[in-house]
Structure formats: C-alpha cells, structure tokens
Amino acid sequence: MSHRLPVALVTAPLALALAGCNTVADLPGQRIGSATLTLANGQPAGSAQIVAAGSRVTLAVGLTGIAPGAHGIHLHTVGACNGPDFASAGGHLNPLGRHHGSLAADGKHEGDLPNVVIQSGGSGALTADLSGTPEEVRAWLFDTDGASIVVHADPDDYKTDPSGNSGARIACGVIKPA
Template sequence: MATGAPVAQGAQAVAMLRTPDGADVGRAVATEVAGGLRFTLDVHGLTPGTHGAHVHTVGHCDAPDFQTAGGHWNPLGAKHGSMNPQGPHEGDLPNLVIASNGHGTLGMVIPAATMAGLLDADGSAIVVHAKADDLMTDPSGNSGARIACGVFGAN
C-alpha cells in the first residue's frame, strides 16, 4: 500500500487552534494513513499572507506566547526545514497560506510518523507562526512569533 493511502479505521487526533486571547481560529487533524500521518489544517480569522506551521513536542498552549508547546517535533534529531540538507524535523509542515478573507488550508503526509509518537506522554501541539517559514534555518525557519496553537487529543 502506498504511503499516504487511507487505512480502514485509522486513528485520528484533533487540535482546536486558538489565538493568545482564546479566539477559535480553526482546527488541525492528524490521521493515520499507510506509512505515516496525514496532517490537515483548516483555519480562519488569521492575517492574510504566508505563515509557518509546525507540530511541536509538548501538548501545552499557554498564552500569551505558546512557548509551553516546546520546540518542533523532531524525534530523529534532524535540522529544520525541507530545504535543509540535514532536515527536516518530523514536525515541519509546508507554509500555510492565508487568503485575503482570512481562510487557509494545508494538507501533508509525514512518512513514518506515528500516532503513538504524536500522542506520547507529554502530547504535542500544532503552532501557526506570524511569518513565512524559510524552510531551512534552524530551529524554526525564521517564522516569527507563535500566533495560534492547539493541543492534539485522540478523537
């Protein structure tokens, strides 16, 4: 079965994204697929433009800056970014593009990622950053402040 193909009764984890003031700005879903996890984001109410989006190592999203989410999910100890010859982190997602109406979507399969790894003892979170990720600079692609965060929980 090809990596990314749907699997019968694959587990899901959902994270509701919120801004530092608690406003609901969408959700992220991680779904078990053949050979990895598919991540999808559907967001609204964010500033138009290009924003970094990453899976972070700790399942906490404490305002105002979401630093409690820790660094990027990186169980293999890689460098940041899909353009980095020593990368990427497992939690590095493509940039999220927000349209002029404040809405944006993103979908990607992370090969070899597991639900057990995502929902480990301290959990994990999804974070949207203020600026575009340059897809290369360690540790976070110069993507700026953390503007939205959600904790993954089993669905």
C-alpha cells in the same frame, strides 16, 4: 459566550485529506488525532485532523481569523498552549534529531510542515503528509507530555535552524488522540 466553529471549518481539513485519494483503498482508515486551534486572545482559529491510510499519515488543517499571507506551521513537542505567546508548546517535534527545514541536507524535523497560505478573507487550509508510519506518529505525538500544532506570524524559510525564522506563535492547539 460560546465560540463554535462553523461546520465547514471543522470538516474542511478532513475533506482536503480525502481529496488526494484515488481509490477506496486510499481512503483514511484510521483517525489518529485532532486539535482545535485558538488565537492568543482565546478566539477560535481552526482545526486539525491527523488520519492514516495504510502506512501514509496525513495532517489536514483549516484556519480562520489569521492575517492574510504565508505562515509557518509546525508540530511542537509539548501538548500545552498557554497564551499569549504559546511558549509552553516547546520546540519543533524532532524525534529523529534532524536540522530544521525541507532544505536541510539530512532531512527535516517531523514537525516541519509547508507554509499555510491564508487568503484575503482570513482563512486558509493545508494538507501535508507526515514522514512516519501511523505507529511512529502516535508514539511521537502522544508521549508523556503530548504535542501541539502551532501557527506562526511569518512564513517559514525552510532552512534556519531550529525554527525557520517564522516569528511569533499566533495560534496553537493541543493534539488529542482519536
């Protein structure tokens, strides 16, 4: 049985990343990586794109098949998504050794992202800038064990170290280089 994502779901994250561009110079010039996310039962859950424009790096994610509401979403240290709990993805990507959350005094983990809001129909999208340069982000994501993107059952509280109290891991995708 084939599990193909709708074209709109695959292209929506890139369109969101492009929406913030004000001039042609702001358009992403480099595709850094991408991921296809799946739920614990193996069903497709969405896609993510990481693109760069100059020194700015943007992550754009489109999700489907997830319960409505706010969900924590993070970049994780290991490029493995073994279900059903996705524990194989490791902890949050934190190459600079910071505390968790945007409310942390010393800055957040590189893997900390804003919550993604899933609408009543079960789909949602998120676009967020990453704090590193394109070269730093590539080094952080594509080290010897790779990286992944994980969606959690509950919203991130932006302060509880190390995980934001965001609950179980419900979807995961290994980030692959472009």
